[in-house]
Amino acid sequence: MDEDYLEAVLDVVGAIPPGRAMTYGLVAEVVQDRLVASGLPARGGPRQVGQVMARGGSGVPWWRVVNAAGSPPAHHAVAALERLREEGTPLTADGTRVALRRAVWFPDDPPAGDPPAGDPPAG
Template sequence: MTDSPPGTQLTDVEEYAAAVLDVVRRIPSGRAMTYGLIAEIVGEELGRGGPRQVGSVLAGSGGRYAHLVPDDDDQDDDAPVADGDRVPWWRVVNAAGSPPQHHLTEALDALRAEGCPLSRDGRRVNLRRAVWFPEDD
């Protein structure tokens, strides 16, 4: 599941982080997943972790876990968030469809730019219409 260099042994924490980042990187533009759903998917494979751990991985995806994200990027070239984001963190929301409070405006702008279905007030993802499952691809 990870693209770590050959012969590199990942720690348990890195293995979990790599699995989370792999799922998040596959979320298509205009779609979203919840922290809990990602935790369930990764938990089925690795038998550990939960929504808070997924959030922790995403919080460290730009620095602490950047080495776990391959350079040969299969991500959308049209990703609305610039500055080299290789992990579309804005597509991960809580169970109510809300992006992280401290990145709310940036995430909602990115979701809107991708055409992700939002609630009437535009403050949350409409999960009934936008949720993505890996089996969907």
């Protein structure tokens, strides 16, 4: 795995705000878009994102990256779900998965509390 890809994955994951989550596949899509925009070839997918996270993701909020069903990594599920609950991340009724429709984050989303682009500030 090359350094550009590794850094791009960790950059995206590091930017996920508390209370939000991304899937491995969504991280892969964002990374591909960023690589292409910077003149590098598109590469990687959800499995490669998982490899990056397993090998070097301890310094980023790894618990905010889940599979397409909203489940955290099985071998870290207890710790991940605890952190997600602490952050107020929306979970399913049984508390075992992230409620992705409410929690998914896209890097171009405004930070929590900020009005969407184009809306005047309240007040």
